[in-house]
Amino acid sequence: MPVSRTDFIDGLVTMVGNGNAAMHCGFAAHIYAANVSMVDRYFSDADGELLIVPYEGRLRMHTEFGIVQIAPGEIGVIQRGIKFRVELPDDAARGYVCENYGAFFNLPELGLIGANGLANPRDFLTPVAAFEDRDATVEVVVKFMGNLWSAQYEHSPLDVVAWHGNYAPYKYDTAHFNAVNTVSFDHTDPSIFTVLTSASGIPGTANVDFVIFPPRWLVAEHSFRLPWFHRNFMSEFMGLIRGQYDAKAESFVPGGASLHNCMAAHGPDAMSFERARTAELVPERLDDTLAIMFETRFVCHPTRYALECAALQRDYDECWADLPRYFPT
Amino acid sequence: MPVSRTDFIDGLVTMVGNGNAAMHCGFAAHIYAANVSMVDRYFSDADGELLIVPYEGRLRMHTEFGIVQIAPGEIGVIQRGIKFRVELPDDAARGYVCENYGAFFNLPELGLIGANGLANPRDFLTPVAAFEDRDATVEVVVKFMGNLWSAQYEHSPLDVVAWHGNYAPYKYDTAHFNAVNTVSFDHTDPSIFTVLTSASGIPGTANVDFVIFPPRWLVAEHSFRLPWFHRNFMSEFMGLIRGQYDAKAESFVPGGASLHNCMAAHGPDAMSFERARTAELVPERLDDTLAIMFETRFVCHPTRYALECAALQRDYDECWADLPRYFPT
Amino acid sequence: MPVSRTDFIDGLVTMVGNGNAAMHCGFAAHIYAANVSMVDRYFSDADGELLIVPYEGRLRMHTEFGIVQIAPGEIGVIQRGIKFRVELPDDAARGYVCENYGAFFNLPELGLIGANGLANPRDFLTPVAAFEDRDATVEVVVKFMGNLWSAQYEHSPLDVVAWHGNYAPYKYDTAHFNAVNTVSFDHTDPSIFTVLTSASGIPGTANVDFVIFPPRWLVAEHSFRLPWFHRNFMSEFMGLIRGQYDAKAESFVPGGASLHNCMAAHGPDAMSFERARTAELVPERLDDTLAIMFETRFVCHPTRYALECAALQRDYDECWADLPRYFPT
Amino acid sequence: MPVSRTDFIDGLVTMVGNGNAAMHCGFAAHIYAANVSMVDRYFSDADGELLIVPYEGRLRMHTEFGIVQIAPGEIGVIQRGIKFRVELPDDAARGYVCENYGAFFNLPELGLIGANGLANPRDFLTPVAAFEDRDATVEVVVKFMGNLWSAQYEHSPLDVVAWHGNYAPYKYDTAHFNAVNTVSFDHTDPSIFTVLTSASGIPGTANVDFVIFPPRWLVAEHSFRLPWFHRNFMSEFMGLIRGQYDAKAESFVPGGASLHNCMAAHGPDAMSFERARTAELVPERLDDTLAIMFETRFVCHPTRYALECAALQRDYDECWADLPRYFPT
Amino acid sequence: MPVSRTDFIDGLVTMVGNGNAAMHCGFAAHIYAANVSMVDRYFSDADGELLIVPYEGRLRMHTEFGIVQIAPGEIGVIQRGIKFRVELPDDAARGYVCENYGAFFNLPELGLIGANGLANPRDFLTPVAAFEDRDATVEVVVKFMGNLWSAQYEHSPLDVVAWHGNYAPYKYDTAHFNAVNTVSFDHTDPSIFTVLTSASGIPGTANVDFVIFPPRWLVAEHSFRLPWFHRNFMSEFMGLIRGQYDAKAESFVPGGASLHNCMAAHGPDAMSFERARTAELVPERLDDTLAIMFETRFVCHPTRYALECAALQRDYDECWADLPRYFPT
């Protein structure tokens, strides 16, 4: 985690990854923590596109296409190969990054959901062209094949005066997400909370999906409203932006991360389970909550950093230890 | 409408139709009203499959594959070419029929909705084999190319002793429908209430969809919760099984039908509009309501019967006459 | 049927049709009977492509692309819009014609059958370029929108000196058909005998398929080897080239035709049934047999000629009258 | 191979593999040999689904979904992530295992073969729910990313009381396979013997296919009935369940395995070739034979075990040494 | 043609049509000639979308979404069901209309042509919202199922205050068309000049394409640069906006129209042919030319008006009469 003066690049730490950047599949999940703006320093990622999800502090990203500023609750996406530098309007900035090696993030097909719903196209904002015209010795850092490469330029690389096309950074405020879910019974698959998807060649098994668990109403009757206990094909990397995640009553905080890899069983912790089991099923408004998930068809490999960091919850599975046996009754 | 003794066949009246039965596209909407069982009489439809939606009285359908009994709130589907006779367990039987000339009804792709939701496969029931072994002179009526053809058999045609395969009648109870909708804001497209779909070759524009508006919770905030005023590509034939349809406060009763053809503007009536406009947006449970829709990509032609029957609402568009002008304010 | 001097055009009679030539879907089945060559007369069909199946006498077709000669057991295909004239090497010529309004005939996807099987591409023969350089007053007859239009040219229209491309007439000898079928038990769907298919937009439901029932081995054990009794979605127009069709022991002769439209039940006649029911199931070589089928997803409309001709078998369904009841035993 | 007391897990040995379990593609072929049931021990494979093909002794698999018992001639499939233990009703159990990392096994599209044929869906059997309710210290072994991981539970993990869905183990008896093949001439591609297929994204090149060579009739005329000599794109791992494989007259026994990797030429051995070359081509019933093949689009890597085991046939290619030169004659 | 005071609606005359508006396939080609603006009169087409191609005078279309003004060289598209009125900024207005019953016009897939070329998305202009707030008795004319229906409103129907979405009228200036063609030899298919396409379900055979023949360079060497003589599957309806069409040296003028239906042979007239045959093949700039084509997969039926109007060129085929015979030389 950042010490002394750390900018966005230096503050990036990789938690998990999968796939193969050279073959343009898979993704990596990073976290960042920075306390200074990038000065005379620029970044570009040739390995993948960056979906940035702050949970603390704003990021002001000066890109070749203009300026994209995001705050917690919002996300920003900077595509493969685009140069940018990150300013910090606030004292500190922390968040998650999904580095997508595969197909560009796109809105999912809504299918039966119809013409409107989930993340609506009109809420994605692309910057107005802006450029820097300055002579200076700057460092340009490029991530390529998993390494960072540094070069000196004698001018700002953000010297694109105008542009047209559809390959440009964008931002999205998750407050605009039109959440859709059961209005009768049962617990609906979290796929229904997909914001953006990086398709694999096989429908239903994305390279990586960006999923949110936003504020919403819960109204299911005759149902256990929390996520059911499950093992699944897709691997789930979760984070928290604000508030509490309903299936994890304690010890899941902003900046935290959980990984449930392919076929690793999981579900609500014992306390959440008990609360849900006995709750009166009246309409309930979930407020002040925003969890996120990077869900992927490939198995995630945690980094040495992730496996050895002090914050690792070695007793993570204890959260299920108190689940009693309910059958036979 | 049925007089004296009328069985299911004699009690069928066609309201609208489109497409071309010989080319296996389009559909027809019928209503039926019967007061006696079919005796020594059998029916089969070579033009299309029959989706039967009773709103009054049960139907007990003896088919080549076994017995399918349905009551209001349930539906039954008998495929093209299958012979059956209809018994009436109750004094009278009334309902709607969707005769689908196109691709067989199928469950829609759920896409992001996930592995469960809407109509779940396990709730569709197929009959146990049963047969009739009797010598009798019976009439077999076949619908073919829009006409009814009659023949005499000296035995029951329901003489199939056993069967295997996946082309068999089925029933479904709409009470098992897991309704999905917005749990945040906005009004979701009615496509999300699709129970069964007859695909056309073009995704998003079904030959005909069977849609229901079942009991459910309404929780949308900051929204006009009723259907918006719209003109659309698809044509909509609606009916009512029970209760009240939320966008039509009056004069829409079980057995009634409305047709909004391609690009015919429609929306809530003035009273429903006013009520929705001023409602407090707390969670609201819609109970005791079940409307249905046959939605189709082709323009519907009403029959002479439909256009001339006494029940025709010639002042139908008066329901919107009292809508005031709200802009400029 | 042809009287006095009748050439190929004058000898064509339409039996059934469906679809819509202007919209390029459906097909028509014709029969032809000719006793003279076309002299100073040329034909071209703008409505569809012609698949010609002789059962008596050879046809020598002089086309814009060269000469295609076919004999019984072979087929010839002349595409939409190609001019040709037909010479008769023998005294008389009779056969069937499938006029395909839809997608051009193509070899079906073999799928699991693999790289070789059924009709192999290398057995389809395209003519060497040949042309006529003559001044003469000739008649050119064009079929367009169901009518025949006649015009005079002062030269042969077969004046194409050379060509390249893949839109050219071809012939195929059904003796090269590699028949595939069960080698263990059961009766395999006749789709496995497909020679050429005109696709509709919907897999499994061709605009029209050309199917043959060629000489082959029958080895199914524990099975009723003949076609089962069935009603089906596709409509079947059958003809006979030579020998006997195994499910129709009598009264089906070369030049004959049967039509089993959508959902019309059919199966072996009583005599064939009895024979098959009691046969010893040793390997049996079906020789000297060649039946054909035009199978189509649209319902066929018979012509007035077909319905009124003297050869109509008004008691056709009598062939099933003697089928006894076998259940309950 | 198993010594002293060896259960199903301990008796598994890997022969070949390809692809990448973390990226959910490819497969591995194992053989097993066990002589005791698994006691207080459970297994689950997070890397792939297990298709188990016994050639000696029965397996009784207690799974989370119920009990699946298979004998030689049958196969069992246990999907990724499902816990089970294996009991041995007989003294010993030996067989092959296909561990499929890719898309779940599915029935192949039959295409022209029609509605019935090859492995029919109704012959696949899924277990009735059953569970174990016992307190005991048990070992649960999970295969994940190529390693076996062991954990202790204080109860049986087979504690699923009831279930619904379509992700459940199944069995299939190959005696129900309706073999389809040429009934005229030529040798048909072995793809026509496909029982189950794990699709890759590219039609025609499966991740892995499960293929059988079952008892059947051979009737091809004017043909060399055995497999032709070939090099091919797909790689072929073969095994034998019983009897003799027709293209390998000697030295291929139950439990044996052959690997012909991408573009490795192969075909009948010299003795089989000579026999086939001179055989009289009357109908011939192949009985008492059941060979299997795992065919895959990726190149297979043999394990050190496979390359070094005593049973390795180092002179395997000698089987073709005696093939004489037939051309020029 | 318009006499006295004729507005856009009254000045529409249908030339050819095909398909079926109720089944949402096919199209109609109209021409219009108007000399007054629509006053208190509005139009809407429920049968199809309108692609309007003026060759004389501007059209100022007030729509529910705002104002779209087009001049010769530009096109405007108003979708199915959108209300609008047409003002005439100039004394007169004449042009062509493609009424598309099928899938909405869309940009074609560019395939190998790449990311830019032909009609670029950024050159399509959508109006800024604008509305009319007026009380008046107005006539609203709606085209539905081939008929015009008239109703009185007491206010302007252009009362949409704001909108979002992607179903809105647009305009395009053909001067922005990036023409692509051979830069080496041969004559390229006119499909390469496609501006917009209404897809049918079958790739390569559009419901209707809008094609232009714009100013461009001709550089083909060793080639006959004009369209070759051809018969084709698609039917071609052509018009002229300005200048001369290179394959029709005379008698094709703005406002004229030609129809070459399915398999009707056509090509350059004799004079154009001779000129092209003997031209020196240096680079040549085609300027001051703009021809258009509505190309469709269905056969076009000309209207009685088209067949009987005084302007009909009954000797149209005389343009080829002087083509000499060049072979044998």
Place this chain on the structure above:
Amino acid sequence: MPVSRTDFIDGLVTMVGNGNAAMHCGFAAHIYAANVSMVDRYFSDADGELLIVPYEGRLRMHTEFGIVQIAPGEIGVIQRGIKFRVELPDDAARGYVCENYGAFFNLPELGLIGANGLANPRDFLTPVAAFEDRDATVEVVVKFMGNLWSAQYEHSPLDVVAWHGNYAPYKYDTAHFNAVNTVSFDHTDPSIFTVLTSASGIPGTANVDFVIFPPRWLVAEHSFRLPWFHRNFMSEFMGLIRGQYDAKAESFVPGGASLHNCMAAHGPDAMSFERARTAELVPERLDDTLAIMFETRFVCHPTRYALECAALQRDYDECWADLPRYFPT
């Protein structure tokens, strides 16, 4: 590079590669330089198919299917697993080789370009069957999983007497390439120069494309005619057959190679830029030029040989150093 006596196999050197031969994706680019024919030596590549592009000297390839001879300007393709030997009709032979591990090279879909254009199918030539009947001790070298394996045969492996099928070597003369490009303005994507494509599962991102920049006319007006400066997703390996590549005025010679990997910015060198910026935009014939490109969706890894060879241009990026700043003006 070849010293003393070097045949085609010994003269192959690998420059870059990507993907995974065992998993049948990716490719490698090699160069070859030979001065003697292969004598008693044969080659076969099980890892991929070989697309051979000579820039100096002819190659006469004796294959199992017959003889394929190519000269500079032509290409030859020998598929995976086919045995051949290479004779040198000239003193030396040098060229490029694309070893394609993925889907076989195929002609790209032309889409709007129509029925003819780019590489036409009829210009691809397949050999007439030819075989060697000789007893001799020969060496057969097979490339498999990246290694070369050698074996001795006592006869020529080119002993295939006859063949049928569609898996056979072919050649193509790029002089037959019908180049298509802008005939109005702008610079068209190089994808329009695709000769052959090896599809990946994702349209638009080929496993590897073979692209040429052949002689052609440049006529774009108001445009910068050279390639624009770009970074892109695909990686580009280029070579030169003859003449000059228009965007690289100097230091790019036949036998040279450039690699611009994913997201590496590139464009015309400073001299080419200046020339193009100030050129008069009259039609210009590019003659005596033939550059090639292997373009691929995966990132290319250069070999140690490529990175260390004397010819490496370490100052390659100097070609852009003299580009002045033009904005602000």
